[in-house]
Amino acid sequence: MMVVQMGLDSSSYLSLWGLWVVFLFQPASAIMIPCPRGGMVYKNGCFGFFSVRLNWERAEVACQTFGLNGHLASVHDPREQKAIAKYIKQVNVAGLPVWLGLHDAKRGSSKLSRQFKWTDGSRVPYMPWNIGEPDGGTYELCVELGSSAFDVLNDQSCERQQPYLCRFEI
Structure with missing residues (x-):
């Protein structure tokens, strides 16, 4: 098992793991899982930044495992x-681009044939692309938050190893 730091320290991960052990032995109505230390609560979700560099597919699997x-x-x-x-700027000390769950599920080769979808199945009404993006055709099928401001999307090769941002329900 790989231990991944979320936000600031590994105790957050251990706390989350401990909650999952409790979760396995409790009725669903009795459990309320808080956002671990180092995470950000927004609406009904907890966002967690993971600094370990993974490709897009492994990052998605890791997110499914952690919450x-x-x-x-x-x-x-x-x-x-x-x-x-704002959250990523605070926790992403290296300032590297960060994987999000948006990807081109149909592997379109042109801007018109691309069909981006979120891994959580949610609607895609908002996509703040960087100027000229998406531009990678069949080679850049996954999406990162790029730029130093982390406010625009960029399509990228899914094999690139970089930090990632997960969202969990709370």
Whole structure:
């Protein structure tokens, strides 16, 4: 098992793991899982930044492993985008691009044939692309939060190893 730091320290992960052990032995109505230390609560979700560099697919699997209905994060409106950008700037010390859950599920080769979807199945009404994006055709099928402000999307090769942002239900 790989231990991944979320936010500031490994005790957050251990706390989350302990909650999952409790969760396995409690009725669903009795459990309320808090956002671990180092995470950010927004609406009914907890966002967790993971500094370990993984490719997009492994990052999605990791998010599914770490929390209730966990997936790479989805962004639904400008307010949520602003909150996420502020959070990432605080915890992403290296300033590297961060994987999100948006990907081209149909592997379109042109801008018109691309069909981006969120891994959590949510609607895709809001996509703040960087100027000229998406531009990668069949080679850049996954999406990262790029730029130093973490406020625009960029399509990227799914094999690139980089930090990622998960969203869990709370």
